[in-house]
Amino acid sequence: MSDVSFVRTEMLPEQAPPASEVGIVGWIRHNLFSGWFNSILTVLSLYAIWYVLSGVLPWTFQSVWNANSLNECREIMIATWGSTHGHACWAVINDRWLQLLFGFYPSHLYWRPILALILLLVALAPVLYSDRVPTKMLIVTALYPFLMPFLMWGGTIWGPIAAALGFVVGWGVYTIVSKQLSGLFGIVLGIAASIIWWLVLSSYFVGALDSILPIGIEAVQSRQFGGFMLAILLGVVAIGVSLPIGIVLALGRQSDLLIVKYLCVGFIEFIRGVPLITLLFVASLLLNLFLPPGTNFDIILRVMIMMTLFSAAYMAEVIRGGLAALPRGQYEGADSLGLNYWQAQRLIIMPQALKISIPGIVSTFIGIFKDTTLVSIIGLFDVIGLASAIRADTAWNGIYWELFAFIAALFFVVCFSMSRYSMYLERKLQTGHR
Amino acid sequence: MKKSVILGAATIAGLAAGAAAAGTVDDVKARGKLNCGVSSGLAGFSLPDANGDWQGFDVAVCRAVAAAVLGDSNAVEFVPTTGKTRFTALASGEIDMLARNTTWTFSRDVDLKFEFAGVNYYDGQGFMVPKALGVSSAKELDGATVCIQTGTTTELNLADFFRANNISYEPVPIETNAEAQQQYLAGACDVYTTDASGLAATRATFENPGDHVLLPEIISKEPLGPLVRHGDNEWGDIVRWTLNALVSAEELGVTSANIDELSAGTDNPEVNRLLGTEGTLGEMLGLNADWAANAIKAGGNYGEVFAKNIGEETPIGLARGLNAQWTDGGLLYSPPFR
Known part of the structure; x- marks a missing residue:
């Protein structure tokens, strides 16, 4: 026995971890150079990033902002850097950015589309952030569909009021008839009354009131709409209207009523089976040939309808996917609670189905928003159409990248915002099933 | 039945359009x-x-x-x-x-x-070539690569011209004039052909218009x-x-x-x-x-x-x-x- 103790009785003081394992160095070692293979990949990736940035950054920032033509840009580049290669000529954006944003909208009326955009955000707030914004703001949302066309197109104020009254008329007829007779009659007659009001009576109403009390703002022709404003206008309408139509179509497709079901299936399959460009050509060309001559069926309205129908068909299938993902028990649970069809859809089925479908819905939104650029093919001046019109100006002929980079940036901002919002919404509605 | 309805509608629309044109x-x-x-x-x-x-x-x-x-x-x-x-x-x-x-x-x-x-x-269809190519006539373009817009009359005129002169070419199909400018400047083709007015307008936008020449041949009539x-x-x-x-x-x-x-x-x-x-x-x-x-x-x-x-x-x-x-x-x- 010896009294030399081999067992340490007191704790060693804590040591700082080796410098190579913590902090930035440690993070780099673990994440970037954890083995020879990863090290090679890291080096290659860094080289690729450097290569791209070394081209893009000087091009973007060593650039000309003030010039009146591409040739002037080139002269400035030669004078400053000795070469025209690798320098952007943002002067074209500086010169034409208002046109790229607003098209040919009269410049003294720019406040109207801007106000419409601000009101759009106000109207969307109670829908998008229902937990943070007072519910009373929904009044703005309800009024917006009538306010927006009035701001954009101008003209007499009685037009949008007459359009809104159509809903009042329909609702009035529905409540009276459904009390006297049956609910189904009420719905049918209410819808019929609204349609009659819109198609026949409202024009007399507008004409009469306009002659008595001509209140209005300066009218703007559809031909003057253009630029990114047109993309937002088409996108917002297509997105806003296609969601409810898509829900109805998705429910219709699952319906037990044979006629409703096959009407919905036929519509969805037909629209999805046809390219959007074809529909746009129908809107711009074929309708003209079939409508009675002299009919002034607004080209932007035609395009809006086609884009809405197109995205509604896709939306219906996305939502059907959400419905299909719900277990059978949810439907049975709703039945056992004694809820009728619409109550069950509203309280139990749709909230869950829509939550499941959020990524798909937002993808469809983003897709249709980007598809609005296709209208340049039928001669509408959206941003892409304007870019080629600007190139037709001898001052800017031969300029490509700067215009497309600007357009890409505009679209990226909007699409990225939609994408981030959908992720926020998914997190918010997450109820912990995983 | 359905067909006749569609045809009928088309006829009425056609008649109506004719009436409106009066x-x-x-x-x-x-x-x-x-x-x-x-x-x-x-x-x-x-x-x-x-x-x-x-x-x-x-x-x-x-x-x-x-x-x-x-x-x-x-x-x-x-x-x-x-x-x-x-x-x-x-x-x-x-x-x-x-x-x-x-x-x-x-x-x-x-x-x-x-x-x-x-x-x-x-107007008429012409050719543009870089001066460095050293060509002074379209008939010397044997074996050249030609940028040409697809689906236009220029495409057909080009084929006719080269066949008539018994020389060969290699087409580089492109969609728009903007694309053609880029392809031509990048050297994807030796020759760019379209209407002569378009060629002149295109050349005017080049950095060095003097480096490119329009050949004297006009190979089609475009009134x-x-x-x-x-x-x-x-x-x-x-x-x-x-x-x-x-x-x-x-x-x-x-x-x-x-x-x-x-x-x-x-x-x-x-x-x-x-x-x-x-x-x-x-x-x-x-x-x-x-x-x-x-x-x-x-x-x-x-x-x-x-x-x-x-x-x-x-x-x-x-x-x-x-x-x-x-x-x-x-x-x-x-x-x-x-």
């Missing part, structure tokens, strides 16, 4: 605006400027017609059309006339049921002109004679500078008839006596319109060539105003 000039006067189809962007011929005002050689024709009919060269609603939508827009009545660098061909005139009102620009629908001869006459008025004005020495002076009356009876101080030409067309004077005031005579938009002083830099007056060895020959 009174275009009245429609235009009632509307107070001329709906004129133009290209959505072609350098020198039609383009919206920074303020959204339309400029260009084809646009000037629209303005002249509007001035002749309505007395106001700004009473035009310009409807941008693409190569695909232009003919339907005209046939359906969406536009009253089309002035969109459209080649007058047999099938468009006869089969598509349009009426060409004349020729405002005689470009305004057109209207078949079946409304009154309207066709108005467009035709407005164009002729611009051409005659140049021949007779009537310019936007001296027109006010000449409108007071001159010793030349043809000038007087043209400007409406003598005779009843305007009345015969159903227009005011000063219709032609208004049309000329809109942008000047043919020569002035040419010089302002595509002439040698502009970046496009086109010489008059075939588009000179017949007295100067060109093809412009307006029938007399009598």
Whole structure:
């Protein structure tokens, strides 16, 4: 026995971890150079990033902002850097950015589309952030569909009021008839009354009131709409209207009523089976040939309808996917609670189905928003159409990248915002099933 | 059954469209605006400027017609059309006339049921090559790679030309003029071929236009002109004679500078008839006596319109060539105003 103790009785003081394992160095070692293979990949990736940035950054920032033509840009580049290669000529954006944003909208009326955009955000707030914004703001949302066309197109104020009254008329007829007779009659007659009001009576109403009390703002022709404003206008309408139509179509497709079901299936399959460009050509060309001559069926309205129908068909299938993902028990649970069809859809089925479908819905939104650029093919001046019109100006002929980079940036901002919002919404509605 | 319904609807629509076409000039006067189809962007011929005002050689024709009919060269609603939508827009009545660098061909005139009102620009297909290639004639292009827009008459003309001269080429198909410029400058093809006016406009935008030459051969006829629908001869006459008025004005020495002076009356009876101080030409067309004077005031005579938009002083830099007056060895020959 010896009294030399081999067992340490007191704790060693804590040591700082080796410098190579913590902090930035440690993070780099673990994440970037954890083995020879990863090290090679890291080096290659860094080289690729450097290569791209070394081209893009000087091009973007060593650039000309003030010039009146591409040739002037080139002269400035030669004078400053000795070469025209690798320098952007943002002067074209500086010169034409208002046109790229607003098209040919009269410049003294720019406040109207801007106000419409601000009101759009106000109207969307109670829908998008229902937990943070007072519910009373929904009044703005309800009024917006009538306010927006009035701001954009101008003209007499009685037009949008007459359009809104159509809903009042329909609702009035529905409540009276459904009390006297049956609910189904009420719905049918209410819808019929609204349609009659819109198609026949409202024009007399507008004409009469306009002659008595001509209140209005300066009218703007559809031909003057253009630029990114047109993309937002088409996108917002297509997105806003296609969601409810898509829900109805998705429910219709699952319906037990044979006629409703096959009407919905036929519509969805037909629209999805046809390219959007074809529909746009129908809107711009074929309708003209079939409508009675002299009919002034607004080209932007035609395009809006086609884009809405197109995205509604896709939306219906996305939502059907959400419905299909719900277990059978949810439907049975709703039945056992004694809820009728619409109550069950509203309280139990749709909230869950829509939550499941959020990524798909937002993808469809983003897709249709980007598809609005296709209208340049039928001669509408959206941003892409304007870019080629600007190139037709001898001052800017031969300029490509700067215009497309600007357009890409505009679209990226909007699409990225939609994408981030959908992720926020998914997190918010997450109820912990995983 | 279904087919017959569709056909019936098409027939009715066709009849209705024909009926509407009968009174275009009245429609235009009632509307107070001329709906004129133009290209959505072609350098020198039609383009919206920074303020959204339309400029260009084809646009000037629209303005002249509007001035002749309505007395106001700004009473035009310009409807941008693409190569695909232009003919339907005209046939359906969406536009009253089309002035969109459209080649007058047999099938468009006869089969598509349009009426060409004349020729405002005689174009033809040409070739552009880099000077470094050392080629001075298109016949030396054996084995060259050629950038060519697909689905156009230029593609067919090119094949004809090379076959006729028994030389070979390799086509590089491209979609738009913008793409063609990039491909050609990047060296993807030795030769770029399209209408000579387009080549000149394209070359003008290059960094070093002097490094590229246009070859002397013009291998096709491309008479470009305004057109209207078949079946409304009154309207066709108005467009035709407005164009002729611009051409005659140049021949007779009537310019936007001296027109006010000449409108007071001159010793030349043809000038007087043209400007409406003598005779009843305007009345015969159903227009005011000063219709032609208004049309000329809109942008000047043919020569002035040419010089302002595509002439040698502009970046496009086109010489008059075939588009000179017949007295100067060109093809412009307006029938007399009598």
